[in-house]
Amino acid sequence: MFKSKIKALLLSSRHKKITRPYPFVPVTPPENLRGRLEVDPNKCIGCGNCVKTCPSRLITIENHEDEKIVMFSSGRCIYCGRCAAACPEKAIRITHEYELATDNKKDLEIVIKIKMVKCIICGKPFISLNMLKKQIERLQEKSEEQISKLKICPECRRKAAS
Amino acid sequence: MKKIAENIVDIAEKIETTEENLVIHTNPSQIKEVAKLLVMQRARFVHLTAIDFITQRNQIELNYFFSLIDDKMNVILKTSLDSSEPSIASISEIIPAVIWAERECNDLFGIKFEGHPDPRRLVLPDNWPQGIHPLRKDFSYNTKPPESKQPQPLKKPQEGKTVIPIGPFYPSLEEPAYFRLIVDGEEIVDFDYRGFYVHRGIEKLAESALNYQQIPFLAERICGICGFVHSCAYCQAVEKAANIEIPLRAKFIRSMFLELERLHSHLLWVGLAAHIVGFDTLFMQSWRIREPVMYICEIITGNRKTYGINIVGGVTIDVQPEHLKDIEKVISDIEREVRELREIILDDEVIQLRFKNVGILNNDEAKKYCVCGPVARASGINIDMRVNFPYAAYPMLNFRVPLNRAGDVWARTLVRLEEILISISILRQIIENIPEGQTSVKVSKIEPWKEAISYIEAPRGQLFHYVMTGPDGRPYRWSVRAPSYQNYQILSVMLKGASIADAPLIIGSIDPCFSCTERYEVFDLKKHSVKVYTAEELKNV
Numbered sequence A: 001m002f003k004s005k006i007k008a009l010l011l012s013s014r015h016k017k018i019t020r021p022y023p024f025v026p027v028t029p030p031e032n033l034r035g036r037l038e039v040d041p042n043k044c045i046g047c048g049n050c051v052k053t054c055p056s057r058l059i060t061i062e063n064h065e066d067e068k069i070v071m072f073s074s075g076r077c078i079y080c081g082r083c084a085a086a087c088p089e090k091a092i093r094i095t096h097e098y099e100l101a102t103d104n105k106k107d108l109e110i111v112i113k114i115k116m117v118k119c120i121i122c123g124k125p126f127i128s129l130n131m132l133k134k135q136i137e138r139l140q141e142k143s144e145e146q147i148s149k150l151k152i153c154p155e156c157r158r159k160a161a162s
Numbered sequence B: 001m002k003k004i005a006e007n008i009v010d011i012a013e014k015i016e017t018t019e020e021n022l023v024i025h026t027n028p029s030q031i032k033e034v035a036k037l038l039v040m041q042r043a044r045f046v047h048l049t050a051i052d053f054i055t056q057r058n059q060i061e062l063n064y065f066f067s068l069i070d071d072k073m074n075v076i077l078k079t080s081l082d083s084s085e086p087s088i089a090s091i092s093e094i095i096p097a098v099i100w101a102e103r104e105c106n107d108l109f110g111i112k113f114e115g116h117p118d119p120r121r122l123v124l125p126d127n128w129p130q131g132i133h134p135l136r137k138d139f140s141y142n143t144k145p146p147e148s149k150q151p152q153p154l155k156k157p158q159e160g161k162t163v164i165p166i167g168p169f170y171p172s173l174e175e176p177a178y179f180r181l182i183v184d185g186e187e188i189v190d191f192d193y194r195g196f197y198v199h200r201g202i203e204k205l206a207e208s209a210l211n212y213q214q215i216p217f218l219a220e221r222i223c224g225i226c227g228f229v230h231s232c233a234y235c236q237a238v239e240k241a242a243n244i245e246i247p248l249r250a251k252f253i254r255s256m257f258l259e260l261e262r263l264h265s266h267l268l269w270v271g272l273a274a275h276i277v278g279f280d281t282l283f284m285q286s287w288r289i290r291e292p293v294m295y296i297c298e299i300i301t302g303n304r305k306t307y308g309i310n311i312v313g314g315v316t317i318d319v320q321p322e323h324l325k326d327i328e329k330v331i332s333d334i335e336r337e338v339r340e341l342r343e344i345i346l347d348d349e350v351i352q353l354r355f356k357n358v359g360i361l362n363n364d365e366a367k368k369y370c371v372c373g374p375v376a377r378a379s380g381i382n383i384d385m386r387v388n389f390p391y392a393a394y395p396m397l398n399f400r401v402p403l404n405r406a407g408d409v410w411a412r413t414l415v416r417l418e419e420i421l422i423s424i425s426i427l428r429q430i431i432e433n434i435p436e437g438q439t440s441v442k443v444s445k446i447e448p449w450k451e452a453i454s455y456i457e458a459p460r461g462q463l464f465h466y467v468m469t470g471p472d473g474r475p476y477r478w479s480v481r482a483p484s485y486q487n488y489q490i491l492s493v494m495l496k497g498a499s500i501a502d503a504p505l506i507i508g509s510i511d512p513c514f515s516c517t518e519r520y521e522v523f524d525l526k527k528h529s530v531k532v533y534t535a536e537e538l539k540n541v
Helices: A002-014 A049-053 A082-086 A129-138 A144-150 A154-161 B002-008 B028-040 B096-109 B202-208 B215-222 B227-242 B248-276 B280-301 B321-347 B349-355 B363-368 B374-378 B409-433 B483-488 B491-495 B500-509 B535-540
Strands: A037-039 A059-063 A067-073 A092-094 A109-118 A125-128 B014-017 B021-025 B044-053 B059-068 B073-082 B087-089 B112-114 B162-166 B178-184 B187-194 B451-458 B461-469 B475-481
Touching: A002 B280, A002 B321, A037 A067, A037 A109, A049 A059, A049 A082, A082 A092, A109 A129, A125 A129, A129 A144, B002 B028, B028 B059, B028 B073, B028 B087, B044 B096, B044 B461, B044 B475, B059 B096, B059 B461, B073 B087, B073 B451, B096 B112, B096 B483, B162 B500, B178 B500, B187 B491, B202 B215, B202 B475, B215 B227, B215 B475, B227 B248, B227 B451, B227 B461, B227 B475, B248 B280, B248 B321, B248 B409, B248 B500, B280 B321, B321 B409, B349 B409, B349 B500, B374 B409, B374 B461, B409 B500, B461 B483, B491 B500
Parallel strands: B021 B073, B087 B112
Antiparallel strands: A037 A092, A059 A067, A067 A109, A109 A125, B014 B021, B044 B059, B059 B073, B162 B178, B178 B187, B451 B461, B461 B475
């Protein structure tokens, strides 16, 4: 009986203080920590891959007249990092920031506006500016003719072909 | 296995055998005979689920899952009921373990079980209207039915007996469940349970809104302590159904986290058990020993608990060689300290007085109610899914399963303490043998109408997931049976004859997990927009 109590005493006296003085001394997060999302509006092409993969379905894309609005309501984020893995442009980044307490829900929302480019024939917006830039970059011979070809929407292209 | 097929061939309509499943189709009127035959062949009941085929062929299919431990086979007993007024004979006389599952099917699919000993509601809340069954396919996942108050009939005590309520907020486990102990003086003579207050409609949500790759993250949130087992079991079920072979390295990483999870879950339980009997030094110390496991998981995956690394086809992270060294260091520290902890518990007479001969569950009762995990092993049932139905990397690992025949709380403590040490030895083997290579494979389209069962030995016992793949990129039916779900049903046996003072310890000794048990019910998913209630509004509610 006493033997066990002494053992318990020894076990607990060996470790004095193990709690961390956390808010006063900052904690360095581990390398793989998945914290707050950061989205680069200049890289986003509005493909919607993140919308398809997000398990908590917090990302929405709204199509407006001349811009696409991508909205992350991160208040519902489960920090799985699937959107960052799915993003073909690496526009979404998982940061190490984890102190996200706020009394205003708007602080957690990320809204991105992507400019759309109008078709030079029919005038309908059909492709995001970043996507177009990327496609132009990919072209092997950057002749004026080929670039203008990209600025035609698929419908008009089909009409022209037929 | 052959014997079963021979015996049943007369009454079964159709028997199919696949590599590890024996599917028996039978007429609803003969369910009792077939169940009797299966029990005679020592088939172990696992779960009962229903599948809605009303739009396809006007039928609701009932699936009874059994496992044949010796043959490493699953038996699926299928029977189809007419959807207009589905009713079938209850098999609870033959298999008492089916009682909760039948009540649940009654709630969620509206199937009437004739001759059921306790035909009350199980999972639906009191203000749910009659005749609306949330898991039927014609019920949209975001509907909110009108409220209609129907008080849950509670067990009435006999003349002269008193009811002692514990809950709805359970004092030592911080989760809601309502235990009603019906007592005669100090002695508990009857027991009533009303839980399922934290249902989240997870199965319905998965079947109607998410896709295959999103569900693992939802599954992980079924339980707060052993979340990884759920996502792992789900992924395995889909992989089995779709015939996906995942890389060996992914299997080892999964096993590694399953064992880490068992380590910290058991240490948590030891602490809680000590806390219940008032030995708070032990509680603090065992939780301190547990903490490095959480840190190491955080270093590898980035999260302390809900790792979020499982997807269908493998895992999303890779384990670096320096991580393996860290784990080695952590587990050798833990091993030393757990041995000390075990000595303290074994020598302590107060703990022995409180734990020994309390909440005795004998072998027969344990078999009858098909309990699982440490509770079953402490009652002398040698069942461990890691050995009986090996998954992940377990076929390549060597370990033994601790057994005890006493069946009391003390035996359960010993089994769990032993399991911690065995987990450590398994982790050592994993670190030694982990192969190089890919951690995930790309998953292409998954064929519809395939079904698969997967088992995991969770820290609390046998976890069962069943997936039937569907045509639109998500499971048609995903059924989960957590280990606590089966272990809860034994509580009435364990509590009868015990004294009130022992009740918290006995309830605690099955390591109850409220959230695991209570995973599916459509509660309140209408809130795409969140409304903030004022104090005035709350008063009027």
